[in-house]
Amino acid sequence: MPGNGSTMTRVQRDLLMGVLLLVFAISFYALSYLFSGYEIEGLPKDVGPTFLPRLVLAVLVLESIFLIFFSLRGNGKIPADSEKQKPLWHSRPVIMFGAFLVYVYLATLFGYIASTIAFLILSFYLLGVHKVWQLVVVPPAITLATYYLFETLLDVYLPSGSLF
Amino acid sequence: MIQDLVAGWGAVLNIKLILILLFSVPLGITVGVLPGIGATVGVAVLLPLTFGMDPVLGICMLIAVYCGAFYGGAVSAILINTPGTPAAICTILDGFPMAQKGEAHKALTAAVAASFIGGIFSVLILTFCAPLIAKVALKFSYTEYFAIAAFGIIMVITSSSRTSFLKGLVMGTFGLFLACIGQDKMGTMERFTFGILDLSRGVPLLPVLVGLFAISQALLLTEQGARKVDLEKMERKAGLWSVFKLLGNFKMTLLKSSLIGTGIGAIPGTGAAISSFVAYSEAKRASKWPERFGTGYIEGVVASESSNNSVTGGALIPLLTLGIPGDPITAIMLGAFLVHGLIPGPMLFVESGPFVYAIFATMLVTYFLVLAYGYFGAYPFASILKVREAILVPIILVISFIGAYAVNSSLFDVGLALIFGVVGYFFTKFEFPLAPIVMGLILGPIAEEGLRQSLMVSDGSWTIFMTKPISAVFLSATVLIMVHKAYVLLFPKDSS
Numbered sequence: 319m320p321g322n323g324s325t326m327t328r329v330q331r332d333l334l335m336g337v338l339l340l341v342f343a344i345s346f347y348a349l350s351y352l353f354s355g356y357e358i359e360g361l362p363k364d365v366g367p368t369f370l371p372r373l374v375l376a377v378l379v380l381e382s383i384f385l386i387f388f389s390l391r392g393n394g395k396i397p398a399d400s401e402k403q404k405p406l407w408h409s410r411p412v413i414m415f416g417a418f419l420v421y422v423y424l425a426t427l428f429g430y431i432a433s434t435i436a437f438l439i440l441s442f443y444l445l446g447v448h449k450v451w452q453l454v455v456v457p458p459a460i461t462l463a464t465y466y467l468f469e470t471l472l473d474v475y476l477p478s479g480s481l482f
Numbered sequence: 483m484i485q486d487l488v489a490g491w492g493a494v495l496n497i498k499l500i501l502i503l504l505f506s507v508p509l510g511i512t513v514g515v516l517p518g519i520g521a522t523v524g525v526a527v528l529l530p531l532t533f534g535m536d537p538v539l540g541i542c543m544l545i546a547v548y549c550g551a552f553y554g555g556a557v558s559a560i561l562i563n564t565p566g567t568p569a570a571i572c573t574i575l576d577g578f579p580m581a582q583k584g585e586a587h588k589a590l591t592a593a594v595a596a597s598f599i600g601g602i603f604s605v606l607i608l609t610f611c612a613p614l615i616a617k618v619a620l621k622f623s624y625t626e627y628f629a630i631a632a633f634g635i636i637m638v639i640t641s642s643s644r645t646s647f648l649k650g651l652v653m654g655t656f657g658l659f660l661a662c663i664g665q666d667k668m669g670t671m672e673r674f675t676f677g678i679l680d681l682s683r684g685v686p687l688l689p690v691l692v693g694l695f696a697i698s699q700a701l702l703l704t705e706q707g708a709r710k711v712d713l714e715k716m717e718r719k720a721g722l723w724s725v726f727k728l729l730g731n732f733k734m735t736l737l738k739s740s741l742i743g744t745g746i747g748a749i750p751g752t753g754a755a756i757s758s759f760v761a762y763s764e765a766k767r768a769s770k771w772p773e774r775f776g777t778g779y780i781e782g783v784v785a786s787e788s789s790n791n792s793v794t795g796g797a798l799i800p801l802l803t804l805g806i807p808g809d810p811i812t813a814i815m816l817g818a819f820l821v822h823g824l825i826p827g828p829m830l831f832v833e834s835g836p837f838v839y840a841i842f843a844t845m846l847v848t849y850f851l852v853l854a855y856g857y858f859g860a861y862p863f864a865s866i867l868k869v870r871e872a873i874l875v876p877i878i879l880v881i882s883f884i885g886a887y888a889v890n891s892s893l894f895d896v897g898l899a900l901i902f903g904v905v906g907y908f909f910t911k912f913e914f915p916l917a918p919i920v921m922g923l924i925l926g927p928i929a930e931e932g933l934r935q936s937l938m939v940s941d942g943s944w945t946i947f948m949t950k951p952i953s954a955v956f957l958s959a960t961v962l963i964m965v966h967k968a969y970v971l972l973f974p975k976d977s978s
Binding site: 332339343353369381385410415418426434441445446447456460461473474475477 | 533535672704903
């Protein structure tokens with residue numbers, strides 16, 4: 319059967335996603351009883367502002383149960399294989415995301431130019447660009463080009479901070 | 483209409499716009515060439531460029547990128563056996579074997595010529611049909627909008643879930659849930675805002691788009707190793723005119739494929755990959771030599787490329803006439819319209835007629851530019867494939883940051899984009915499609931308002947949805963598709 323290679327993994331992932339979505343949907347369904355504000359009185363036969371959120375979350379609960387059910391049903395049938403060992407995430411996206419988070423924070427502190435140059439140098443290096451001239455020339459060039467394009471030519475406001 | 487047409491062309495024959503198109507078309511081809519970037523990510527990443535522009539210039543720039551990217555996908559499909567965009571997947575079947583036979587230039591020329599013909603065909607259909615549909619749509623009430631929104635959501639779910647209908651359904655429902663966040667439009671009730679003021683007006687579309695399509699894709703690209711690029715050599719040059727003459731032998735294929743592409747593109751939630759498959763299969767079925775398909779036969783390239791490029795015009799029909807995007811790319815364009823204070827829908831034709839016709843004119847000019855750039859610059863574009871992910875990923879992330887931040891100068895929007903970047907990353911890893919989330923988020927408010935207003939008008943009677951013909955047709959189609967898909971899900975063939 320085509321795609322068997324990844325099916326076992328997919329089954330486990332579907333199961334995990336099904337459980338997460340079920341918890342998510344039930345939690346938010348319960349939270350829908352805590353809505354603040356008021357409904358406008360006297361509207362003729364309006365289903366009200368809680369109708370769609372609750373309907374959608376009830377459907378999501380149902381779909382999550384189906385997802386779990388089909389995952390469990392498929393689990394016994396489909397053999398595991400080498401794809402099972404594939405990790406759910408790799409270290410590089412995690413590191414890049416961490417660097418991006420720090421970049422966003424630093425951009426508000428030190429401004430777009432300084433933080434972007436630092437972020438680009440770091441991320442190029444982390445992703446395997448090790449030639450010194452590329453690390454020295456490309457990040458400032460990209461930063462200044464984007465700064466000029468957005469801030470000067472297009473009047474798009476970029477974060478400014480204590481540096482520049 | 484004639485006045486708007488003339489005014490639209492007047493807006494396009496402007497040196498500033500021409501310069502923008504001269505710059506945007508190669509940019510579009512470039513993002514289309516790069517596997518993993520493609521039209522959706524490309525348009526999402528380039529969206530911030532339009533923020534400071536005049537609305538006509540900004541939207542026309544995105545249109546040019548969009549059309550250019552659809553052709554760009556063929557370059558990598560033919561030269562390295564990897565489609566730059568999903569739409570070019572059928573182009574591989576004959577394009578790459580042609581390249582292996584030393585006919586890479588002929589395949590690329592046929593691809594650009596067929597893209598040109600398909601694109602022009604769809605723009606003409608768009609120009610003549612969209613105003614008529616908009617005229618009809620002006621008479622639509624909330625009931626019709628509810629039905630069309632429901633149909634649009636189910637079509638996206640159906641077509642974007644290659645692995646499982648259930649997963650698409652889950653994602654569409656998740657998108658609808660996101661649409662419920664914020665203050666109730668018909669009252670003051672705060673729904674799932676948790677006291678966060680920024681959420682009162684609902685989940686903003688742009689950070690969601692940037693997160694789901696740009697940041698998540700950048701994170702996924704970091705997982706790939708360096709791309710091995712082994713470009714097929716172009717031994718023989720093919721003249722553009724001789725290729726056009728050759729295409730004369732496939733008039734019916736061109737016509738049928740362009741019709742299929744435009745028609746499928748106009749159905750919300752379908753898209754270019756589906757149209758490409760359908761057109762390729764039809765060309766093979768109708769051919770005198772079906773056995774030649776898949777062996778490096780030019781008609782295969784022609785069918786695939788004319789069809790996927792004709793989707794561009796078709797996909798703009800529901801967006802412009804009803805305000806309902808047909809796919810993630812037009813959803814991003816909807817975001818661009820909203821940033822510029824333009825609300826797509828039938829009123830756009832009434833209030834901003836020249837602007838609408840400027841879009842049509844831009845598409846025509848764009849396809850001439852695609853033809854020129856594609857013919858003369860195929861190999862330089864292909865060399866872009868040698869740019870490493872290590873360079874691309876940080877640049878995408880920086881521009882994503884600008885895109886999320888710039889509209890409201892808001893760190894809340896950036897935070898939201900980051901959250902949706904992670905959500906998109908994991909959903910993609912778990913093989914859950916992202917397009918239904920966006921469609922749910924966009925169509926949710928239309929559906930809710932349509933539902934509630936219709937029920938108020940009918941004094942609570944649900945029969946209102948079946949007594950109006952257009953609503954009845956769309957809702958019946960929605961229910962039929964749901965029932966069919968549920969049946970297939972519950973009783974799969976291989977389990978019997």
